[in-house]
Amino acid sequence: MSALARQMPPVQHANLNGVDMAYYEVGPRGQGVPIVFCHGFPELAFSWRHQLRACEAAGRWAIAPDQRGYGLTSRPEAVTDYDLEHLTGDLVGLLDHLGVEKAIFCGHDWGGIVTWQMPLMHPDRCAGIIGLNTPFMPRGPFDPIAAMRMAFGEDMYIVWFQKPGVADAVLGADVDKTMRFFMRRPAALGEAEAGAGLDMSTPAAEGQSTFAFGDLLDAWDKSDTANQLLTPDELAAFVESFEATDFTGGINWYRNFTRNWERSADLPTRVDNIPCLMIMAEKDVVLSPAMAEGMEAYIGDLEKALVKDSGHWTQQEKPKEVNDLILGWMDRRFPR
Incomplete structure (x- = not known):
């Protein structure tokens, strides 16, 4: 089972x-x-x-x-x-x-x-x-992808997700690492690491675009067990599922930001x-x-x-x- x-x-x-x-x-x-x-x-x-x-x-x-x-x-x-x-x-x-x-x-x-x-x-x-x-x-009032690209650059994760196959390959290369990277608690003692357990507050001017998941995932040490959220069985449920399906279906939701914006004008x-x-x-x-x-x-x-x-x-x-x-x-x- x-x-x-x-x-x-x-x-x-x-x-x-x-x-x-x-x-x-x-x-x-x-x-x-x-x-x-x-x-x-x-x-x-x-x-x-x-x-x-x-x-x-x-x-x-x-x-x-x-x-x-x-x-x-x-x-x-x-x-x-x-x-x-x-x-x-x-x-x-x-x-x-x-x-x-x-x-x-x-x-x-x-x-x-x-x-x-x-x-x-x-x-x-x-x-x-x-x-x-x-x-x-x-x-x-503006296409959200164009706005995010202008504000945060090409490496901001939602902009990065727009490139066919790129994020899919990065996230799918080691599903266990990807899920451990995302599924973390916020760091203790009020440190900057929050949300998904990531420090995503670095501005692009300092060499890293905000929310640059690709770079952050690549740099993250998989052996780091700090702030892990899931039990081994819970992690296994996610890993087994995404190893079977890959991440493209979910990423495709992000690839419709512009389409959704265009088609929502009369809502x-x-x-x-x-x-x-x-x-x-x-x-x-x-x-x-x-x-x-x-x-x-x-x-x-x-x-x-x-x-x-x-x-x-x-x-x-x-x-x-x-x-x-x-x-x-x-x-x-x-x-x-």
Whole structure:
């Protein structure tokens, strides 16, 4: 049995929106409003293992899919198959498969971007929205890739990801090293290392572009065990999965930043009449709490909460705190 199968509920599959989607389900199907957990990069439905267990113990219906390009779900070849129309469409298709009219969507990292798009693109399918680390980000006036390239240079990781095959090869060369590099706690004693356990604050003027994952991964000593987040079994679940799939599917999400921006010009700019919760992580430098400032101008019904001493991988770093916030909010806003 794989490390993944040993630590997750039985996997289920649904043919929807042009993909075979793998998903995990716990709790009483058909009772109450379900919550759908959406993972980020480089992650899996497995990233929500602690939340699935907590929902099951609380008698809450919960679903966590491997989203397209990841894990046991299909990996289409076309880059355009990973735009937000497809990614949100997959979640709608999953609700249709489960016979669900509306769900609460909870997203972390890239999953948070998808989750915040749901009430703009499919408001009739949203009962509630939870952003974990990822805030609602209004559409900007410029192509985001051009803006990031101008501000941070070619080595900034999202710009670097645009080059076909390059980041894919670097991250896939040693999957064990890549996952150990990413999945770290913030450094102790308030040091600059935060978020993914990286010091990504060095400006380009000092010879290193901000968030230059390629250079940082190459320079990182794999024998460094400081601040490792995962147990050996947890690490094995990620490593086995990405050794089987590589990272291209997930990277293709990033390759649609410009396309998503171009195609979002006519979308609504506010989220109203849907309860929303924003959970921030104190030490996440990738998605800092400061990025959530001003969300009240775009979200009509918003609560905020801060998880102390957490870096970027908050649902895995601080599962009890995250579980208490999610379930407490659901009990208030969606009582059974």
